[in-house]
Amino acid sequence: MKYNKFFLSGSVIAAAMTLGSCVGDLDLTPTDPSQLTPDQFASDPSGFLDKSIGGVYLQYATYGANGDASVQGFDGGMSTFQRAVFILEEVPTDEASWIPADADYGLFQYGIIPASNTVIMGTYSRLYINIAMCNQFMQTVSDGYYNLTTPELQAKADEYIRQARILRAGAYWYAIDNFGNVPYADENVRMGQVAPQLSTDFKEGRKQVYERVVADLEDIVAWYKDNDPNNRPAYGYVGLDVAESLLVKFYLNAEVYTGTAAWDKCLAHAEAVIGRLGKGGFKNSGLCNNYFQNFGANNKEFAIGGSNPVNEIIWTIPQEQTSQNPSGVGLMSFANSTFMCNGWIGDAPGDADFTCSMADYNSGNGWKCMVARPEFVEKFDWDADYAISPDKRTEWWKTSKDGFGMQNVSLRQAEWGSNGYLAVKYTNWAMDDNGVDAANSPAATDQLGGDYAMIRLAEIYLSAAEAILNGAGSSAKAVEYVNYIRERAGMVPYTNLNLIELQDERCRELYTESTRRSDLIRYGKWISGYNWSWKNQVANGADFSSNFNVYPLPSTTCARNGYTQNPNY
Template sequence: MKSYKIFTILVAMMVMFTVSCTKDLNTAPIDPLVTTSATVFNNAAAYKQALAKLYASMAVSGQKIDFSQPDIQASDQGTACFLREFWAAEEVTTDECINAWGDGGLVEYHGGLWSDQNLYVQLMYERIFVNIAYCNEYVRDVSAKLGSLPSGLSVATVQQYLAEARFLRAYFYECAMDMYGNVPFATEAELPGTFLPKQISRGDLFKYIESELIAIQPMLAAPGTNEYARIDQAADWALLSRMYLNAQVYTGTQRYTDCITYANKIIQSGKYSLHSNYQQLFLADNNLDRDEIILPLAEDGVSTESYGDVTFIIHAGVGGSEDATNEFGIASGGWAGNRMTNTFVTKVFPDASGNTDKRAIFYTAGQKLGPIADPTIFSEGYLSAKWKNVTSAGVPGSNNTFVDTDFPLFRLGEVYLNYAEAVLRGGSGGDAGTALTYINALRTRAYGNTGAGTITAAQLTLSFMIDERGRELYWEMFRRTDLIRFGLFTGSSYLWDWKGNVMAGTGTDAHLNIFPLPASDLQLNSNLKQNPGYGN
């Protein structure tokens, strides 16, 4: 059980932002029991509670789903959650995951057959922008209250809350930039319902996100000093490092030196070190692993009941056998959906047993490695046993359905990999010897202190790096972005099971490197132009 959680379902529903539809935007509700943005911030506690809603929007939907709507009949309240949609976009589209459900949308995801009508493309897009709208509303309303705060609430505290909200908005915009390229754009300066958002170019959105992340740094807590699962300066630096690593893709201009600069800020802060045990980072008590985890998305089997967070990752990756569900800490049963492709396991982990590289954490009982002849047969393909609802002592989580396992959004292992790759790509401010040291630190943890996993300087190449990122970060929502950066996501230079909807894999077109804007939004907003390769 977590000692502290930034959000719960109850808190997520305590505050609802509303917009007046009268001519006087300052009109107060007639019913004194009705809470709106005009009155909610009269209560000092509401400032933090409303911030909690923004954090919660990453793991829970916060709304009921109207199943009568034809475009969401195939979805549910869990499917509409940000983390679940982001995970599917980054993993199911790649060699790290193939889904057995045969759901319309997911089949097209793995086969590279999606269009602007794809349900999952639409749900991901809508989730990003509703979360941005929440952040905009918070920033707008709270900024207006800075001169008249309730008793007991300092300006400095509220400015920190605002900085965290702006970080979350920047994070969501970074996801939009990565997946959709040129997207609609709005900040707190525009009132909702009064305009159609204009489209911003990917390059200009990069500049906006960068400027926001730099501007808020002085107002954020110092590294490792904020409450658990809340944003601090190290999280800000980690997002900048990640974004700069991909700047060539987003803007056409490389920023590897900046990637190294912000990786160094985290490393040199002295607040983080590699946790001694790799798998413990993905277990039900990983809230104890603050040595490596920079910012987690906090989960709790009692107070965070959602089918769209790590509960989805664990349940969807397990079959129905009692042995399997007990090992994964979900006695209520698995959903028999996601497993690894044959290509990923054999290429990235030459020894899939876990006897050498302990990051090869696969469940193989009743599973055939490959080839995967039929994507809908769950027994074809090894299961990932990396994520579990079991503590490091082997004790099941507090709930056998909803899990206690937190999701590390940023951790030091990624920062080491960012540093090393940026050095290899020519960035300044780092050196090859230090890059090798960081990579060998990851590999020493993975192989044990035998020296068997260490590599030489000559072995530290970009082709090695893409595989090492796969070994260290699989099923953590990196793979699609990584493959695009290495030029391997589309085309025919790297094939995997059912890429291009062909069993052995086939080349795909480069336009798939960016998802389409959903047709539904193009119909509503005449300011938007579709991404190349997807029609008008």
């Protein structure tokens, strides 16, 4: 795809930066008159390095300056990074569905996505806008715009380049996972050039992109371990732990991406992350004492760089309510914690035979847009009526105890309340070890200020256990790791563990955290062998065509750039 020149600006908390993009292309052009241009950078190299890397981080947190979407022709809220990956990884699965009627978005809840779908173009565009932002930052440094005249300035620029490479790898994980043989653009692809597909053969092209991204991450991790082994970035920034956690995700899925498993590498990197972060908290595991501390209004305390010594949230997407920030400036969007709470909830009508209130979640809005699928609900332990579960991870759900119907009789918004449970995990309540900390909770507002947890230490424990059960280590260690998670949820610990039990535990722990489609594909349960309500637009579920292991590349992108479309699309 061809990138027109654009410039970076912004800071992590407040920024004025917008990219324009037409739906049919990724031609990126500046639209904000207050944007910075590189000719200014030399006047304050340190300050402009901060602002420029902030512009990169901003594209992972929200959608554009002044409420504008970076992907034109695509809803601003949907165009955010978190919602884009949620759409790709969760909406077609057994966990969650998006029920408002929409010609293109509506197809995602059935898993049927043509190459012409505008949402596939929007989600793909978001990933490549972020990749382009990372590359453009590195290019402005290498082109000498910052006048780095001291070792301290050069060291700062080098560290920010490492961070941009890590963020780029994060976007590439979702691109490779969902789209397969994607074009590869690193900092050597200049503006105005078309990012190439590395091969016209699907399997070979996907493998080559994977290998390049993994090699880059390995280089970053090796540098940190040689030069900064105790790396602890400031809150909101990425560093060694995010880089190595991304390697865990890549190696966990290596067999899917390349045809060759890498369980030993997955375990080695997972153990390294656990070795650094697995201290304090629940049973000295590094996990929060309360599961919902990861998903409350104050969850930034439990992120790396946060105020709590327990940092379960490895990669966090910062958000901030304006009312909580003394400067009066916030970083908010209709994604992240706002989406993950308000997307499910709403006030039940006064004459309804079910109950739900936005006040239950300390939120000022509710969209009534999502419901859970019954096959996912059944993975938890319940009483006879599927009303109450001993599993603490269901504490905020709306179930039959609240009058909600468990079955997806339809996936229509008008039947919200009777066509599926609400599997809510994010709220606007502050959380302490015992649960809700009402005294320190913010006011109920439309957009919530809690961070979004992109990668948690719990995921690393589960990935390590999976690598072990696939032959990489001692099964006793896998049981130990999974029992930290299971016991925190109030469930009986395992004495032995098999892969089926582990798969279900991973689903219970990481539900709606944008891993599910990837997991089902790795388990061999996505195409066939396991069905859920409305899979392939059949009420009781039906198998997918084998090409559905990846989405199509957007048809306009293929046509304009000469890319080879994914097989059988």
